Amino acid sequence: MIPFDFEYYHPSTIQMAVDLYQHLHEQGKRPLYYAGGTEIITFARANSIQPGAVIDLKSIPECNVLAMQKDMLIIGACVTLSALSEANPFPLLSRAAQGVADQTARNKITLGGNISGRIHYREAVLPLLLANGRMVIAGTHGIRVTSIHQVFNQELRLAGGEFIVQVQIDRDYISLPFAYFKKREIGHVGYPLVTLAAFRINHEIRTAYSGVCAFPFRSAEIDEALNDSSLPLAARIELAIGHLPAPLLDNVEGSPAYREFVLKQTMADAVHTLERR
């Protein structure tokens, strides 16, 4: 049971949502945009967040789009991870989505919620980082479209009152050869020790990681090291590990030393898979 009350709104247009946020914020109600609600409900139950109001985005038509328009795939922020995998418009993203939580939870978890969440993993972000996805963002100044790299650095960094309406992916990325590994401590469900998503593009490998550090990331230095064909693979991986952007994660899923061991093996798996393709 959630131990406090909050107000609930479900606007049907982008403008109504932005105006509501502004209004509730001015009243000191600490509003949160609400999509699948799975993180908001579980965090609120544990009393680790206390929003005074939630603004449900699921009735906004633009947030539910899933369509190919010209050379661009458009995915509404409220599309659920199971709908995304079922429709399979971008196979690498489907794989990443299918690795999150479990099938029933994925009927509720949304793409926008996974990108914006607070937990370390946010695995659906990895394909978007690799594909230089663009984010359609609504706020008091209207709609802006910007590269994911401009707004996602360790976490989503939006101005107050902004929310993600859609994600756009260029068609060129959708059918690239890819590799995806999610390695857990045990079983098929649960948070990762290491998740690695990779593309092969113009004979080079491009990688992104979750579970390794306390946030998902893509690193030009790591990719440069992994693509250095003058070195044997073990040396490339050793060099790549030296470029991790933060300390290895240390939690119940695994120690830093174990994670490093699994990460090295996973990097080797990804390189072998993509060199064969």
Add this chain to the structure above:
Amino acid sequence: MSSFDADHHRVELQVNGEQRTVRVRAAETLLYTLRHHLGLTGCKPGCNNGDCGACTILVDSQPMKSCLMLTVEAWGKQITTIEGLMGTDVQRAFAENQAFQCGYCTPGFIMNCEGLRRVHPHANEETVRVWLESNICRCTSYEEIHRAVKDVFTLHTDKGRNL
């Protein structure tokens, strides 16, 4: 949905084919409403955190963890709980295979499997495996549960409707 004040709502729900009206806190989960307002105690609270699947129900034929849904979100949706099933193939298969020990997880497993039948009437082995991963049985009746679910889909094969 009408609003008394912004944090309390009168919500019209379609539960097991009947229209029900409840007055709830906006912060109330559907699991709580079903059990405490409507007396539908078949959906079980386990972890209350989305992990165990004991609270699974169908919302517009899709399995949902009712601990991960606010009641206000369910407005206008068709909700089915275990009380709304009457002698389905899935229920029969669970009984025949004795796919339970204490039975606490059983309604959740049955609702998930019922959802699978509705969404993927021709589910293959891999789809069954992926869907069943959403539920946990702490008595570890997994062998029997798997056999029951397999029976459901094989039955349909025999009738020429599957595989």
